[in-house]
Amino acid sequence: MAVSDSTAVKYPVTTRAFGLAIVVLSGMQLMMVLDGTVASLALARIQEDLGLSDSGRNWVITSYALTFGGLMLLGGRLGDAFGRKRVFIGGVALFTVASLLCGLAMNEGMLVAARAFQGVGAAIASPTAMALVATTFAPGPVRNQAIAIFAAMTGVGSVTGLIVGGALTEVSWRWIFLINVPIGLAILALAFGALTETAGERLQLDVPGAVLATLGCTAVVFGFTEGPEMGWGSPAVLAGLVGGAALLAAFLVVERRAENPLLPFSLFRNRDRVATFVAIAFIGMVMFSLAPFVALFVQDVLGFTPLRAGLAFVPFAGGLGTAAFVASKLAVRVQPRWLVVAGALITFVGLLYGATLDGSATYLGDLLVLVLGVGFGVGLAVVPLPLCAIAGVGPHEIGPLTAIAQVAQVLFGPVGLAVVGAMATSRTLSRGGVSGAVADMTPQQLDALGQGYTFALFGCAVLAALAALTALFIRFTPEQVAQAQAAEKAAQQA
Template structure:
């Protein structure tokens, strides 16, 4: 009798799964949108968060880094969890953790509370994001149906950054900075409720969790980033600065040793043997550093120096987001004709030009005359690079490692952005402090901020030039007409 009742109760749920592909895709795509959106939605609210919770200019960067470091560091582990324990329950768990963390972030009354919630958000995002991607293969038939689903997913993921900037401006202007976190709660609860009704689970694969590898890499990067930010406040000879760098070295060396000896490593080191692949990873690491700097400093410049409201600041970033999307579409269509490397070279040149242009800003600059040009130039450059780097990084990878290669590229982007931002913030704080000391009691805080920002972007140019060197001297030309990896290929063993 008990078995009969169980079957009766589960029958309606089973009937819904697979029969409403629109709802299934909406749940999967919205999950990814929520995770991607939270990388940028907080940027617009940074000046208000800084005032409310009394962040220093350097510690404010942790509002971004606490999320991106845990998200990027645990991304590959999140994909492996979905493979072993089932993707649907893993998705639900990640979404619920993300929602709880968002609620705690909105309720934060101290800086440490917000940073803890952001780290927890990153953990939830790392569990949910790779699982959502892999569930498309589970819920949509191979062929046109799956291709359409991937098209919607890619469009949502690509537009997430722009949507986050605009939505962050609207919520901060009309309600409060706290609502950039609260908005995730009802969405996350709805996704967790709909997932078991409309999403088919995946087959579970036996395997091991490389928890030591994931933790040593993540904690090592956290310690390294903390060392740079501590140095910005306390100096390079500070005891805790030196201790954090030493701990980072020990943890990161331990990570390499663990990965070289583990039967099922979270990061197969053999992926780095291909020069095109590791060149692409280095390019993404460097370019993400510059891109995170643009979002971090320019959102404050536009609001604090130009006097824009949060919603106007969000609208001010839309041309940059549009230029990324346009350039990415062009590069994707023409890559089979011209190959990947020309777009990498062109993209790194444009990104370098955009970063150099930003160094020319001063307190008298305007949005149209000083901000619009460099941000759009930077956006066109990044758009040229995204697709070629992604396809180069997974080209020639064994099917069972395609997910690891793609996930490693995403991890490189998040970790590179966090590490790069820490370095730029260190340069910014030092230059700003020196400017204020030079002016003594007559120093202009706005001029000191702009001086620190432009000094940081002089270092960002070094990052973009390194990416240019990778494109010219490391990445080898591929045969024209090389077919890009299909969406079906991308889903194979997504870990």
């Protein structure tokens, strides 16, 4: 009887996963996935309404991801140090307030700053929510159900975001951010009663490491983003690129000496794992850079409404889901590198085809096969990589490696968008295009804009090819991947 009471105290939910606790935690996950999806669909309207430059348009996306990815590991440690319920509520509150500021933004600077604060809130709330799933639900069927519900919100949010985001943008782009306010307030109201506080631990937080990583990536992204318009020889651009590299070098020095580093170097002694993280970074760049430019192309060049654009991307999720199911079955039978290579090459071919499109393209004749094919290729590549990241390690290392893999995908996405965005802007300007409202452009300028967007797809194709090349150096076996799957399941049930 004493064991039962102890278990009840340790795990507040022991009989049934569905309840207020999972509604709160999965609701937060849904809200943040929706936010990441809908922003790409609204870019065209935001640029027109606020008069954003091409670089400013990119910052709407990258400012969120930079703070989210750069501070995610620190956000998880904050929950361990100060209590996960308290930190989760603080993160959701910050995300909600930042969403309100995004919806009320009157200029580029205010919107970009608010998006950065959204990323900070997400970096605090998201990893803490995942940790709360483990401390709230008892090991076994209950926790498995909770994890399944929590994970399903990513897929549901991706598809729902395309439809809901498109519909809201038809009314006003501001609503894609303002809709978070009542949802966030509801989550906060329920969280106080539904979640149980955890005891804080005495941890030495690696704040310098998190700040240096975030600032370093931000400076590099600034250099690539502003280079085409300010000039590559501009002192500000050069300072961003050189200063960013220096900050990242300082980050590595700090991590080697930190008592509790965000990036333990001991986890990188395996060459196969290093190749895995690099491949994850390249795939993250492709996924992050692809969505904005396809959304801009179909709206600015082909004249799709935001809602039609969102519906047009739904087959991408279908292709990705189908490939993910296939890859999960094959990963324990085929060397994972061949799945990643195959997926990256399918993506490469699809994006090369996309780079040939122009204003005469049609959805059924041209875009549908592109959306399905690239979605399938991405799905085939992304499933084996997280399993390779944790292959051959002990249960205590699964959590840190999984977190680092997630950060690699999120944090390097903005770097990819900065490079691809620089390619797009440079191509547009070199063809006589201009930066500004599409409604004011001549047919020649609109054609130049379209060439820039499709050249961005060529840049994404190059990143996919680099992912395929990197994957060739991953030598984990199907047996090791199967062991990783079993270890991951055991870690969830522990």
